[in-house]
Amino acid sequence: MLPPMTGAATSQSTVGNDQTQSSAVSSSQTLNVVDTSDSTSGVTTSTANNLVTGSASGGLNVVSSQSLQADTTASTTLNVTTNAGASTTLNTAATGNTSDMTGVTGAAALTGTFAQTAGPVNVNATSQMNAGGVPNGSTQTGALSTGTQAFANSAGFTNQDSALNVSTTQTSTATTDAEDGVVLQWSPGTAAVSASAVSNNLTGAGTGAASQTINAVQTMSGGITQAGEYADFGNVQTAQSSASAVANNISTTNENGGLSLTDTQNNSAYVQAQSQVTAYDYGSAQASAYGVGNSVLAGDYGSPTTLDNTQTNSGDGVSASASFSSTGNIGYDAGASATAMGNAATGYACSSCGGVINVANSQTNSAGVEAASSLSVAPNRSVSGVATAVGNSATFYVSKPGG
Template sequence: MGAADLIADVAVNGAPGRMLGGGRVQSSASGNVTAMAGSAGVVTADIDQTSAAFTQAYTFANPQYVPAEAEFTAEAIGNTVASTVTQGDQDLTIRQRQTGAAVWATTSANAGNAWDLAGRARATANHVAVANQGGSVISRTDQGNVADVRANAIVTAYDFGEVTSHAGATANSVHVGNADIYVRIDNTQVNSGGVQADASFQGNGGYDAYVGADAAGNTITAYSCSDCPGYLEAANTQVNSGAVTATANTRVDSHGRAVITGVNAVGNSATFYVTRPGGD
């Protein structure tokens, strides 16, 4: 807990340099992080996280020539809890509050000639991820966000083979999965902050460009065993009063083979299932 700025910046100033072997570069800024794991036992936890920090991750790159796969990412998270248990049970109570001004993630990946270039940015105010196998899961989650949550992915390449630009911004996110029979969830999510995801690509000529942006105020996904008679009980309350915006822009000045662009913006999303989507 604190009000100090949390900033992670990374820059690859490559012009007119070359990245002949490609590479992966990431910046990551997090306010509070709790990670738990167990095997053949019971994990019981009562977790309370609050971040009042301005949180920002920024990744920049401008190599001239990249004849290999290169991925540049930025991830900013206010509060996060991750718990994984095998052959055991989980009983979790998690409260998260993001009260700082902003959670921002920006990636700017630029090249003269790139064969396989990706720029990704993800910003999340509060995130919970619970995975279980061989036992039961009881999860009580309470998330609140007032911060401005923004993800911006910018990719440019004069000549390109395949390029990807993706931005994802979420205020409150919960994911609970159990590869066994029993899951019980009590979830509350409230967001009043703005959520914005922007992705763009600009190039002269090449082959395939994939540009996407996803923005959500509150989202929860939960499932129980897909190969046995699973049981899932959920009580879910979601309130979103913040503006949620997603934009994707693609510009190819000369020629290209394929351009695939998509956006998703949703205030509240809840998905519960006991079989895999599309399964029998």
């Protein structure tokens, strides 16, 4: 007779995953709106390979391989005749390979090896709003929010009161492009529009007594990483436009337990972010563009933060451009900000929590880095322009939260 099992035993779950997408994945929708009083919304997504794993009890080990060998596209079009309502929201996303691993309170160790490969294909997300008005009429929406995103490879890890130890390899030769366009005659509220493109993306978030150990390799060696936001307003109270393009991106944060990140990032492809805004009448308008070859963030509010970072950016360069122009009536506040970096690294720990940082950092940039900001306005209350270009940027600090 077998003895009864006790609560000391810890179960171990295993997942083996192998996914290959070799034919095109696409989604599209067109909304033709004449007049609505409430709201207008549209969500369009395309995903080639998707993996979701998690545990609330016991350990979990995952071995995953994902391969993208065909185009992945998503497209949204909104045509407005008179009124899109009190609010308009458009979200468009195209993703090649994506995996998410989650552990909550009750889970034991989360472990795994994740490999993602995107071949020489297109990962494109596009969104266009056409509300330019009609003769002797006005086309409007009370408030506007658009978000257009393109990811070739994306991996996310979230753990609460558990230990995470994973290795990831992300490789892309794809063209990753997010394009968002808006033509709007009138909005009395806030119009916030954005486009974001990342070839290889990794995020980690630990809460409670969680700890994280992550080994990551990211390589972008073909195609382009590109994001474009183009907004044309007639009369708008507040216009906010942003475009962000990053070839390789890692962002990890932890609340309490230790955080250890070892990463190698290599980019040899062109990166471009462009944000362009025009308006005839406006209260405030801001255009922002952010382009980076390799970006890493590691931050812990509890135990030590350990970061071993190696970044190499080469090839055709990194470009960010932001512009705002108005030839109409008197405006109030106008701004344009462009930031371009070859390599960017940030690490931090909490001084009031007894945290420390241990960093080994190596950054090499041989590519051109260009940032351009442009403003052209009629009589105005304030004008602010910023253009920042950096080859290698490293910031490491220990401070109080919020300080």
